[in-house]
Amino acid sequence: MSNLLQNIHSPQDLKNLSFAQLEKLAGEIRELLIHTVAANGGHLAPNLGVVELTLALHKMFDSPNDKFVWDVGHQAYVHKILTGRRENFGTLRTAGGICGFPKRCESVHDAFGAGHSSTSISSALGIAIARDMTGAKYNVVAIIGDGSLTGGQAYEALNHAGHLGTNLTVILNDNEMSIAKNVGAMSEYLAKMRTAPTYSKVKHDIEYLLRRIPAIGDSVANTAERVKDSLKYLLVPGVLFEELGFTYFGPIDGHNIPSILEVLDKTKSVKGPVLIHLLTQKGKGYLPAERNADKFHGVGPFCVETGEVIKKSVEPPSYTQVFSEAIIKLAERNPDLVAITAAMPEGTGLKKFSVKFPKRFFDVGIAEQHAVTLAAGMATQGKRPVVVIYSTFLQRAYDQILHDVCLQNLPVIFMLDRAGIVGEDGATHHGVFDYSFLRHIPNMVIMAPKDENELQNMLFTAISLNTPVAIRYPRGSGVGVALKTDFTRLEVGKAEQLVEGKDLVLLAAGSMVEPCRSAAAFLKEKGIAAGVVNTRFIKPLDGQLIRQLARDNGVIVTVEDNVLTGGFGSAVLEYINSQHLNWVKVLRLGLPDKFIEHGQRGYLLEQYGLDAEGIAASVEQFIRQFGAGK
Ligand code: TPP
Numbered sequence: 001m002s003n004l005l006q007n008i009h010s011p012q013d014l015k016n017l018s019f020a021q022l023e024k025l026a027g028e029i030r031e032l033l034i035h036t037v038a039a040n041g042g043h044l045a046p047n048l049g050v051v052e053l054t055l056a057l058h059k060m061f062d063s064p065n066d067k068f069v070w071d072v073g074h075q076a077y078v079h080k081i082l083t084g085r086r087e088n089f090g091t092l093r094t095a096g097g098i099c100g101f102p103k104r105c106e107s108v109h110d111a112f113g114a115g116h117s118s119t120s121i122s123s124a125l126g127i128a129i130a131r132d133m134t135g136a137k138y139n140v141v142a143i144i145g146d147g148s149l150t151g152g153q154a155y156e157a158l159n160h161a162g163h164l165g166t167n168l169t170v171i172l173n174d175n176e177m178s179i180a181k182n183v184g185a186m187s188e189y190l191a192k193m194r195t196a197p198t199y200s201k202v203k204h205d206i207e208y209l210l211r212r213i214p215a216i217g218d219s220v221a222n223t224a225e226r227v228k229d230s231l232k233y234l235l236v237p238g239v240l241f242e243e244l245g246f247t248y249f250g251p252i253d254g255h256n257i258p259s260i261l262e263v264l265d266k267t268k269s270v271k272g273p274v275l276i277h278l279l280t281q282k283g284k285g286y287l288p289a290e291r292n293a294d295k296f297h298g299v300g301p302f303c304v305e306t307g308e309v310i311k312k313s314v315e316p317p318s319y320t321q322v323f324s325e326a327i328i329k330l331a332e333r334n335p336d337l338v339a340i341t342a343a344m345p346e347g348t349g350l351k352k353f354s355v356k357f358p359k360r361f362f363d364v365g366i367a368e369q370h371a372v373t374l375a376a377g378m379a380t381q382g383k384r385p386v387v388v389i390y391s392t393f394l395q396r397a398y399d400q401i402l403h404d405v406c407l408q409n410l411p412v413i414f415m416l417d418r419a420g421i422v423g424e425d426g427a428t429h430h431g432v433f434d435y436s437f438l439r440h441i442p443n444m445v446i447m448a449p450k451d452e453n454e455l456q457n458m459l460f461t462a463i464s465l466n467t468p469v470a471i472r473y474p475r476g477s478g479v480g481v482a483l484k485t486d487f488t489r490l491e492v493g494k495a496e497q498l499v500e501g502k503d504l505v506l507l508a509a510g511s512m513v514e515p516c517r518s519a520a521a522f523l524k525e526k527g528i529a530a531g532v533v534n535t536r537f538i539k540p541l542d543g544q545l546i547r548q549l550a551r552d553n554g555v556i557v558t559v560e561d562n563v564l565t566g567g568f569g570s571a572v573l574e575y576i577n578s579q580h581l582n583w584v585k586v587l588r589l590g591l592p593d594k595f596i597e598h599g600q601r602g603y604l605l606e607q608y609g610l611d612a613e614g615i616a617a618s619v620e621q622f623i624r625q626f627g628a629g630k
Pocket of ligand 1: 074115116145146173175177179282297342343344366
């Protein structure tokens, strides 16, 4: 059997393929997707669902002249395969290899970069407006999932596009799933459209009725017309989008290439914005992913035959798992405790909570901003909301944290999972800005645990406080300490001295504590006595201890997996400056002022000198250059 895919080097190579060949090609692409993701991990189910759509888009349009904007961008693998990146596709998500998301610097075919959701319609509209201003002629297509359509920005953009009447195609890829089952009233509306009689059937039935009304006077006919008009609001699919100024096409089978091509062709001549509603199946063509689209949304390496995820050697439970159990225990004691997720019940560890306390659990969709202000509202009424959002996605809700929570000093607890370097998802997903974007907001308390027990104790402590609190913890396993069954309240703003050392002290934040302990051991072998402090509180800092360290050691090394700009080390420097501790020598270790690429987490930490060896090496060099002690 000939292999069609090996001859596809650019979208041009699709132009002469027949429907049958395109269908065969779809099968070959699915094979490549499954085998590559089985080896490297990645977003399998979303990509399996858009194979036909992507083929149709590249056959009908002319990228890079025509522009495709992929929402979130986790489903752009097929697009990458068809746009000159097939041969390199085996490097997907590895350091220096193909990125798992669209990236403008990777290819001219990636019209807009993404990783966070619900931005596609805005950026596509921006491109289309710019096109019209310059008098250029090309098509702009935004592809957005029904999950991403739960994000507010998508509506801001629809609202604006409908108002302007700009030529723009929005493809709604409706698979009824976000990562988990999609939630919300819009999702229910889309479901209604799926089952509602199609527009033509309704129109046909009403026209039939109208024809049968005998000519018994205008009033009956008028009434019938009015009924017809009103019925549209009940039955016609897409009326909501039509009312927003879009021409709606659908729902259409998103796995039928001829149907997609037909509708794309039709829309080319339509003036103003168009919305095409495609129905697809997440995980299509690979049974384990069809059955378990949630698990295969983003998956680690797995066995192709069985669909079983390949387990690494026995690892301690993840921070997420520890949190998942701790919040249940604490919720049993406190009936006011409620938990909120923005479309990530599984990833945040809240699934178990949702089963145990369905009335105290809220999945708001991909709506981080709403999640935060919702929590603020609940907190005014005595509830204790725990908002669990990955560090990177909380960036969205900066003003809500500032204006709705902190300004009113409301006791909302933010659990920032996946903080620090996350690994293969790369620049859009690393949670390396949170110390910087939270630290300067008044009333906020920020903690970072050194291990699993401390995570539990921090949550316990946070619930007892009457202020906003953020607790940030990394992706993956904890350090493997024996889990305590009881909780201890931590003293706010008190650090923990772990190792004494006369030459310098390593002031470590959160997941940097363990590597710092090892670094201190390496340094000891070299004759350098390094102390280690677990800072625990990034805000408020333990000023008393910093003053004492300044007096006793004279060399302070701060270590954080956050950008150095405005991060923990900056906070220590500010404190030292405010206290006029002018003699102290400070070395700040953390991430540089640039976006960190994708690659394995351990590899990236090593690259940026944040593993034990790297920390020890930087300290040794500093001591050689500037001397130890005071
Ligand atoms: N919050 C933001 C702001 N961005 C994100 N990328 C996420 C959360 C995590 N996330 C990635 S994809 C996804 C979520 C919640 C679901 C997207 O669902 P949908 O748009 O329907 O795409 P599908 O995977 O179903 O094709």
